[in-house]
Amino acid sequence: xxxxxxxxxxxxxxxxxxxxxxxxxxxxxxxxxxxxxxxxxxxxxxxxxxxxxxxxxxxxxxxxxxxxxxxxxxxxxxxxxxxxxxxxxxxxxxxxxxxxxxxxxxxxxxxxxxxxxxxxxxxxxxxxxxxxxxxxxxxxxxxxxxxxxxxxxxxxxxxxxxxxxxxxxxxxxxxxxxxxxxxxxxxxxxxxxxxxxxxxxxxxxxxxxxxxxxxxxxxxxxxxxxxxxxxxxxxxxxxxxxxxxxxxxxxxxxxxxxxxxxxxxxxxxxxxxxxxxxxxxxxxxxxxxxxxxxxxxxxxxxxxxxxxxxxxxxxxxxxxxxxxxxxxxxxxxxxxxxxxxxxxxxxxxxxxxxxxx
Amino acid sequence: xxxxxxxxxxxxxxxxxxxxxxxxxxxxxxxxxxxxxxxxxxxxxxxxxxxxxxxxxxxxxxxxxxxxxxxxxxxxxxxxxxxxxxxxxxxxxxxxxxxxxxxxxxxxxxxxxxxxxxxxxxxxxxxxxxxxxxxxxxxxxxxxxxxxxxxxxxxxxxxxxxxxxxxxxxxxxxxxxxxxxxxxxxxxxxxxxxxxxxxxxxxx
Numbered sequence: 001x002x003x004x005x006x007x008x009x010x011x012x013x014x015x016x017x018x019x020x021x022x023x024x025x026x027x028x029x030x031x032x033x034x035x036x037x038x039x040x041x042x043x044x045x046x047x048x049x050x051x052x053x054x055x056x057x058x059x060x061x062x063x064x065x066x067x068x069x070x071x072x073x074x075x076x077x078x079x080x081x082x083x084x085x086x087x088x089x090x091x092x093x094x095x096x097x098x099x100x101x102x103x104x105x106x107x108x109x110x111x112x113x114x115x116x117x118x119x120x121x122x123x124x125x126x127x128x129x130x131x132x133x134x135x136x137x138x139x140x141x142x143x144x145x146x147x148x149x150x151x152x153x154x155x156x157x158x159x160x161x162x163x164x165x166x167x168x169x170x171x172x173x174x175x176x177x178x179x180x181x182x183x184x185x186x187x188x189x190x191x192x193x194x195x196x197x198x199x200x201x202x203x204x205x206x207x208x209x210x211x212x213x214x215x216x217x218x219x220x221x222x223x224x225x226x227x228x229x230x231x232x233x234x235x236x237x238x239x240x241x242x243x244x245x246x247x248x249x250x251x252x253x254x255x256x257x258x259x260x261x262x263x264x265x266x267x268x269x270x271x272x273x274x275x276x277x278x279x280x281x282x283x284x285x286x287x288x289x290x291x292x293x294x295x296x297x298x299x300x301x302x303x304x305x306x307x308x309x310x311x312x313x314x315x316x317x318x319x320x321x322x323x324x325x326x327x328x329x330x331x332x333x334x335x336x337x338x339x340x341x342x343x344x345x346x347x348x349x350x351x352x353x354x355x356x357x
Numbered sequence: 358x359x360x361x362x363x364x365x366x367x368x369x370x371x372x373x374x375x376x377x378x379x380x381x382x383x384x385x386x387x388x389x390x391x392x393x394x395x396x397x398x399x400x401x402x403x404x405x406x407x408x409x410x411x412x413x414x415x416x417x418x419x420x421x422x423x424x425x426x427x428x429x430x431x432x433x434x435x436x437x438x439x440x441x442x443x444x445x446x447x448x449x450x451x452x453x454x455x456x457x458x459x460x461x462x463x464x465x466x467x468x469x470x471x472x473x474x475x476x477x478x479x480x481x482x483x484x485x486x487x488x489x490x491x492x493x494x495x496x497x498x499x500x501x502x503x504x505x506x507x508x509x510x511x512x513x514x515x516x517x518x519x520x521x522x523x524x525x526x527x528x529x530x531x532x533x534x535x536x537x538x539x540x541x542x543x544x545x546x547x548x549x550x551x552x553x554x555x556x557x558x559x560x561x
Binding site (some may be wrong): 020021024025093096099126127129131132134135138139141142145146148149157160161164165168171188324325328329 | 384393414416423488
């Protein structure tokens with residue numbers, strides 16, 4: 001942190017024009033790049049990991065031709081998609097057609113601004129960061145709706161209609177699920193929520209909020225359009241859903257948005273329910289000192305990687321849900337459970353149930 | 358001109374431009390998107406006013422839910438532009454009168470003589486530790502707790518009323534799926550294994 005302070009001062013000294021306005025913009029830009037470049041690399045290699053993991057689960061090898069063990073496969077894919085022609089359907093609304101992928105990726109990246117990676121490592125410490133995550137996350141649905149509508153084609157419209165209704169329903173479930181987290185932590189600041197889980201694995205919120213944790217994870221699968229809830233694409237039902245008319249880089253941007261959202265949801269699960277940057281060995285007599293040298297960001301990334309692996313594992317395991325069953329799951333199963341659990345948490349708060357309150 | 362002022366003018370500019378574009382846009386879907394842009398600009402200006410909770414709620418509720426439903430409805434509509442144009446001139450005098458009355462009323466109520474700097478002082482800048490959401494919660498759950506809860510109950514009644522209006526309880530006339538029946542289905546309910554006595558091959 002001191003290093004960062006000296007860096008900020010240095011930038012201000014180097015760029016003194018306009019009351020330091022240029023310096024402020026430059027610092028914001030550097031911060032954004034420091035997050036964005038690793039994020040895009042992780043997204044690229046997450047697609048590689050997905051193909052490898054599912055490959056081994058299906059007794060195949062997966063990509064192994066480009067580079068040693070296929071390590072350069074994502075780079076090759078990116079190059080291929082960049083050089084491909086972007087095809088515009090006739091009579092498609094071209095502005096909205098091009099705006100849709102932008103509206104898909106912009107919120108997927110903008111949400112990362114408030115994610116705390118370690119004690120004091122974040123882009124911005126917003127006081128209402130949880131609401132910010134929900135608000136910006138809810139904009140992602142515009143990408144899908146517009147892609148379906150602007151394509152002026154049959155299957156994209158069907159896919160967009162299906163998924164728009166689905167995403168709006170599951171946002172309600174996620175909102176209610178996060179209310180319980182807010183009730184325990186007593187804050188909507190993600191930093192405070194993680195700090196409230198300090199003191200060992202027993203303090204993490206997945207213990208008092210176990211059903212909510214499961215519901216949040218399943219809902220995050222729906223929100224990111226992942227199997228077994230990928231009705232927006234549904235290859236076997238509606239060809240490719242909203243992506244049918246998209247090609248080349250426009251398609252790649254949708255793909256990037258989906259994977260960035262998946263990683264985001266994994267990080268959010270860790271922050272809400274699994275102690276964020278806290279070590280699982282806290283308050284355990286011998287192990288705590290052995291593992292104390294590991295920085296918090298490593299713990300966060302390790303836990304996040306586990307959840308990212310769960311996404312791939314689930315995709316390889318379950319067949320696709322029928323659409324009306326997903327809707328039923330949201331409105332008739334998850335929503336009542338979350339509302340009941342709000343009352344349970346209120347009861348826990350009143351009883352001062354240790355160690356969480 | 359400071360950084361904050363530059364941001365303010367950028368967002369104000371977009372607010373005005375997108376509001377006008379929303380009104381003058383001929384395409385309904387584009388109008389909704391310009392309205393979304395207007396909401397964003399308004400939310401950004403609210404954040405500059407340290408009302409970040411309201412700004413986020415504006416985006417969460419209006420952009421995230423209401424406008425999505427608007428787009429949803431627009432996609433379903435089959436808009437015939439010629440009938441809209443034909444109606445436009447017919448009702449024009451009445452519409453002009455209504456518009457003028459609304460503009461006059463709004464300028465009287467929201468004008469600078471009501472909300473000018475001589476009536477309201479410049480809002481004070483709060484210190485760094487000021488939490489907008491805490492202050493709002495203190496107001497809502499202490500002084501205004503009954504109005505707040507009444508509003509919540511009103512919304513609940515509206516939801517129940519809407520569901521009751523569309524709910525049909527006759528199980529005889531329509532086809533219905535029983536999910537629990539589908540989930541609990543056994544192999545013996547679906548597949549009937551019949552042993553067939555094969556004719557002897559030698560008889561051929």
